[in-house]
Amino acid sequence: MTSTPKRVPIPKNGVDYRGKVVLAPMVRSGELPSRLLALKYGAGLVWGPETVDKSMIGTTKRFNPATSTIDFTRLPSNSSRPQSPVQKESLIYRLHPTREHGKLIFQIGTASPETAVEAAKLVAEDVAGIDVNAGCPKPFSTSGGMGAALLQTPDLLASILAALVKEVGEVYEIGISVKIRLLETAEKTETLVRKLCNTGITGLTVHCRTTPMRPKERAIREQLRMIADICREEGVACLMNGDVKDKDEALQLAQEYGVDGGMIATAAEANSSCFRTKEEGGLLPWREVVTEYVKTALEVENKWGNTKFLLSQLMPGKAEIFRRVTACMSYCQVCEVLELHDMVDLAKDVDERLSINALKETKAMKKAKYQNKSAQAAGGNMGKERSIDKESRSPLSERGVGTRSEMPAMTV
Numbered sequence: 256m257t258s259t260p261k262r263v264p265i266p267k268n269g270v271d272y273r274g275k276v277v278l279a280p281m282v283r284s285g286e287l288p289s290r291l292l293a294l295k296y297g298a299g300l301v302w303g304p305e306t307v308d309k310s311m312i313g314t315t316k317r318f319n320p321a322t323s324t325i326d327f328t329r330l331p332s333n334s335s336r337p338q339s340p341v342q343k344e345s346l347i348y349r350l351h352p353t354r355e356h357g358k359l360i361f362q363i364g365t366a367s368p369e370t371a372v373e374a375a376k377l378v379a380e381d382v383a384g385i386d387v388n389a390g391c392p393k394p395f396s397t398s399g400g401m402g403a404a405l406l407q408t409p410d411l412l413a414s415i416l417a418a419l420v421k422e423v424g425e426v427y428e429i430g431i432s433v434k435i436r437l438l439e440t441a442e443k444t445e446t447l448v449r450k451l452c453n454t455g456i457t458g459l460t461v462h463c464r465t466t467p468m469r470p471k472e473r474a475i476r477e478q479l480r481m482i483a484d485i486c487r488e489e490g491v492a493c494l495m496n497g498d499v500k501d502k503d504e505a506l507q508l509a510q511e512y513g514v515d516g517g518m519i520a521t522a523a524e525a526n527s528s529c530f531r532t533k534e535e536g537g538l539l540p541w542r543e544v545v546t547e548y549v550k551t552a553l554e555v556e557n558k559w560g561n562t563k564f565l566l567s568q569l570m571p572g573k574a575e576i577f578r579r580v581t582a583c584m585s586y587c588q589v590c591e592v593l594e595l596h597d598m599v600d601l602a603k604d605v606d607e608r609l610s611i612n613a614l615k616e617t618k619a620m621k622k623a624k625y626q627n628k629s630a631q632a633a634g635g636n637m638g639k640e641r642s643i644d645k646e647s648r649s650p651l652s653e654r655g656v657g658t659r660s661e662m663p664a665m666t667v
């Protein structure tokens with residue numbers, strides 16, 4: 256006997272996850288330019304990087320006319336450094352209200368219905384859906400009861416989702432979804448999925464690995480059909496994630512296992528044109544993707560450190576130019592190295608607005624080199640050489656280039 260599937264009405268202005276291949280939530284790799292690029296190449300929806308509810312609460316929302324983005328910023332809270340008279344605000348979240356309209360899912364890291372609702376309300380008007388991360392296995396997430404820890408506290412997870420459905424999803428007419436991992440047995444997963452589907456959510460993504468599994472281990476698909484069946488019965492859209500290399504494969508796997516769509520992470524991090532089907536031209540050469548990425552990053556004035564990190568993901572490590580790009584210290588330099596001559600003027604403006612002063616840096620280094628040579632010619636010692644060299648580099652470390660300070664604050 257086949258049961259008639261329940262139909263959960265898709266919210267009026269909400270999101271339909273069905274039939275889509277989407278960009279996965281990725282800390283660092285899922286910032287605005289990466290999402291815009293994924294959309295350009297055909298992603299049906301894009302998930303933002305997990306943002307912890309407590310870091311959103313207390314942010315100020317502003318429209319940024321220079322980038323046409325909506326920025327959520329806050330003053331650093333518990334800095335141990337002495338307070339400077341001009342405190343620089345941290346950018347917690349940036350979205351593009353037109354280019355991401357109806358396509359952006361805000362993923363939240365949370366362990367409480369109250370703070371989840373409070374944080375979700377801040378972005379609800381500007382996104383198509385809110386997703387709860389119940390899959391991150393990292394201790395900094397699980398130790399706070401968030402991420403994969405929620406798989407062990409299903410009542411709490413269900414109460415978070417139910418609160419979001421009632422107080423955010425229904426009020427703002429947006430989708431509420433959850434991203435989970437597999438549990439150790441099919442029975443345990445089944446019980447969990449049934450419970451979550453009863454909270455009123457409209458979407459569920461399953462990362463086809465268990466919590467202890469490492470990213471290099473092959474995803475397992477044995478439980479997928481069962482999960483898809485429950486979701487269909489309950490009228491919840493089901494997306495599959497884990498080891499999906501491109502849109503064609505996602506659509507083929509969706510058909511094979513009866514899920515509604517697929518989610519791609521690492522393959523999109525390496526080449527966002529994986530969202531083009533073969534019919535649409537398939538994977539593009541890295542140079543083309545990198546050019547488009549730099550252009551997009553400049554348009555939205557992406558943090559330089561994040562752009563540089565993403566470039567290192569998008570370029571083949573063996574290419575000679577890879578080493579030269581990783582040595583760049585500004586947008587301007589990167590445009591010159593990649594021979595993107597038509598972007599150099601914009602790059603100069605963006606460097607200036609973001610206070611990236613690699614030019615000064617280079618002059619300082621040249622001066623240091625000159626001084627070293629003079630000192631050596633005059634019988635100078637190595638100690639002096641080192642101290643000049645260190646001094647000439649200090650502005651770099653102040654800016655935190657290439658360090659963890661480039662990571663979005665409070666996200667995991």
Ligand SMILES: Cc1cc2nc3c(=O)[nH]c(=O)nc-3n(C[C@H](O)[C@H](O)[C@H](O)COP(=O)(O)O)c2cc1C
Pocket residue numbers: 279280281282283284303304305362388389390391434462470496497498499518519520521522524667
């Ligand atoms: C750099 C990186 C950051 C990630 N950040 C998140 C995150 O913020 N939230 C989340 O739910 N999963 C996160 N993940 C996990 C992915 O969303 C995805 O579940 C996992 O990589 C498996 O998909 P794949 O096989 O396509 O890579 C991240 C993965 C990577 C590689």
